[in-house]
Amino acid sequence: MEEAAVWMTGPSAQTMTGGGGRIDAAIGWERLWRPITARGCDVGWDIRGIGLALCERLLDEEPGLQLCLACRNMCRAQEARAALLTSHPRAQVGLLQLDTSSVTSVLKAAQEVKLRYSQLDYLYLNAGIMPNPQFDVKAFFKGVFSSKVVNMLATGEGILTQKDSTTADGMQEVFATNLFGHFLLVRELESLLCQPGHTSQVIWTSSSNAHQSAFSLEDIQHQQGTHPYSSSKYATDLLSLALNTHLNKQGLYSSVICPGFVMTKLTYAILPAFPDFLWTLAMPIFWFIRMFTNTFTLTSYNGAEALFWLFKQTPESLDAYSKYHSLTSGRGANHIQPRKMDVDEDTAEALYQKLLELEDQVRKKEERRDNASLLL
Numbered sequence: 001m002e003e004a005a006v007w008m009t010g011p012s013a014q015t016m017t018g019g020g021g022r023i024d025a026a027i028g029w030e031r032l033w034r035p036i037t038a039r040g041c042d043v044g045w046d047i048r049g050i051g052l053a054l055c056e057r058l059l060d061e062e063p064g065l066q067l068c069l070a071c072r073n074m075c076r077a078q079e080a081r082a083a084l085l086t087s088h089p090r091a092q093v094g095l096l097q098l099d100t101s102s103v104t105s106v107l108k109a110a111q112e113v114k115l116r117y118s119q120l121d122y123l124y125l126n127a128g129i130m131p132n133p134q135f136d137v138k139a140f141f142k143g144v145f146s147s148k149v150v151n152m153l154a155t156g157e158g159i160l161t162q163k164d165s166t167t168a169d170g171m172q173e174v175f176a177t178n179l180f181g182h183f184l185l186v187r188e189l190e191s192l193l194c195q196p197g198h199t200s201q202v203i204w205t206s207s208s209n210a211h212q213s214a215f216s217l218e219d220i221q222h223q224q225g226t227h228p229y230s231s232s233k234y235a236t237d238l239l240s241l242a243l244n245t246h247l248n249k250q251g252l253y254s255s256v257i258c259p260g261f262v263m264t265k266l267t268y269a270i271l272p273a274f275p276d277f278l279w280t281l282a283m284p285i286f287w288f289i290r291m292f293t294n295t296f297t298l299t300s301y302n303g304a305e306a307l308f309w310l311f312k313q314t315p316e317s318l319d320a321y322s323k324y325h326s327l328t329s330g331r332g333a334n335h336i337q338p339r340k341m342d343v344d345e346d347t348a349e350a351l352y353q354k355l356l357e358l359e360d361q362v363r364k365k366e367e368r369r370d371n372a373s374l375l376l
């Protein structure tokens, strides 16, 4: 058995297909697009997600690092691994199939990790979705000419809604993918993360879009509303706090980051009708906006700054009540800023208890399913 340094969900290379043809050059100094050199599963254009950018940054720092990438799409996972090994031939990059929206998949992946490794130092929980985003153009232009413009551009507040769906386990998909799957994973991997005389870090990719107003303890899955993404990210902030309360003594430290506004598959989907060349034309506007709000980090490299920074910190020095923001100045320089989160211990504990109840229910369901398949 090996000691895995870093374990990560959702770091695969993204390929964008269709959607308005090809772009044949990297844009400006900040490379947003890269042509796929070794043809893999899809034909299209490669946009790095924040997870893959982080892997590259970690390997730049420590070329011999042992990484394990947990991805739902193994084809993309292999592409990501190949890209990492090309730039860092000494790296040890393991792959694991994991769909965070599926209870069965999470339990199976956790079993596999326990077979492969005896200890985990870092667990990056980065997988996330924002399905069927609806961009409110009217509210956007109204916001642009109001005093709320900076906040709107930094958080996306008031201009985005999503249409959620249910998973095969009967859960809300955004909740299951962004929060519950990760929670179950942490619970399953507690023994590897909480080793005597050892500290570990659990690092969540949260968001500035995490709003208390979108979250309700009476509806933690956000079945009723139209802001499931915002609700799941606020729940992430609460859960991180609760994990610290419960597990700091056992050596597990949890932190949340916000990568800023980054151009990835997730954000391109917000304006799917926008052809590629319009995104290219919008870049100077984005760089201009960056002069006023340093939350426009734009590239995955910049967005991964806080994730990378946390890797180098001693866990005991981190503040459980702060979110660590990746920020990029108008001149393109990166820095980190801890900002106090709008969370309290009682709500965090109440959510934690509800998640434990739900965990209990899904485990019983899984057991019944396993027993039924044994009988067949």
Ligand SMILES: NC(=O)C1=CN([C@@H]2O[C@H](COP(=O)(O)OP(=O)(O)OC[C@H]3O[C@@H](n4cnc5c(N)ncnc54)[C@H](OP(=O)(O)O)[C@@H]3O)[C@@H](O)[C@H]2O)C=CC1
Pocket (backbone or CB within 6 Å): 009, 010, 011, 012, 013, 014, 048, 049, 050, 051, 070, 071, 072, 073, 076, 098, 099, 100, 101, 102, 126, 127, 128, 129, 177, 205, 206, 207, 208, 258, 259, 260, 261, 262, 263, 264, 265, 266, 267
């Ligand atoms: N881009 C932005 O501006 C911001 C992003 N974030 C957060 O950053 C994180 C990374 O997003 P980003 O890089 O932007 O977007 P991407 O869409 O590029 O990356 C999301 C990753 O999550 C994976 N994923 C999605 N669903 C599942 C699932 N069910 N099981 C396993 N993996 C899954 C995707 O895998 P696959 O390759 O199969 O699609 C992909 O690798 C997310 O949590 C997002 O919410 C937060 C604030 C701003």
Ligand SMILES: CC(C)CCC[C@@H](C)[C@H]1CC[C@H]2C3=C(CC[C@]12C)[C@@]1(C)CCC(=O)C[C@@H]1CC3
Pocket (backbone or CB within 6 Å): 152, 153, 154, 155, 156, 159, 160, 206, 207, 208, 209, 260, 261, 267, 270, 271, 282, 285
């Ligand atoms: C000129 C126009 C094309 C500008 C459109 C800008 C908006 C699409 C973006 C402005 C702020 C962005 C933002 C997000 C999505 C895209 C914007 C609304 C997020 C909500 C994406 C997901 C997150 O977790 C937080 C981001 C905050 C900022």
